[in-house]
Amino acid sequence: MAENKLLEIENLINTYNQKLGNITTELKQYRNMFVNMIDNDEEFTAASEASKKINKDKAQAKQKFLKRPEAAELQDKIKDYAYQLKEIKLALSDYLTQYMTISGTNQVPSPDGGFFRIVYSAKLVKGD
Numbered sequence: 425m426a427e428n429k430l431l432e433i434e435n436l437i438n439t440y441n442q443k444l445g446n447i448t449t450e451l452k453q454y455r456n457m458f459v460n461m462i463d464n465d466e467e468f469t470a471a472s473e474a475s476k477k478i479n480k481d482k483a484q485a486k487q488k489f490l491k492r493p494e495a496a497e498l499q500d501k502i503k504d505y506a507y508q509l510k511e512i513k514l515a516l517s518d519y520l521t522q523y524m525t526i527s528g529t530n531q532v533p534s535p536d537g538g539f540f541r542i543v544y545s546a547k548l549v550k551g552d
Contacts, residue, residue: 441548 462468489495520542524530530542 437548 490499520532523532524542531539532542534540
């Protein structure tokens with residue numbers, strides 16, 4: 425009984441994974457068609473060229489701004505906090521996995537007397 429259910433789920437996984445691949449391929453084709461269409465539009469091309477000039481000027485102004493000491497200092501703080509956030513999320517994920525393994529539950533008591541649920545999202549990654 426469990427084997428039949430497992431085979432049924434494996435078939436569903438493979439079917440949906442194949443659909444995902446097919447739709448992804450078609451989506452790429454439609455996006456390419458759209459890009460080709462819009463690139464051949466004269467009005468869009470003219471607006472795009474004007475936009476490129478403005479973006480170049482904007483980038484130069486930003487580089488000049490970033491040379492200011494207070495901007496560089498703030499940017500360093502942002503990078504540091506982003507790194508800390510990434511490290512904390514990774515550690516929390518490891519602790520949650522350990523907690524689930526040891527406790528056998530997907531709920532963690534919160535300081536206010538409630539509970540947090542541990543939730544994971546699964547995806548397929550091609551094996552070696």
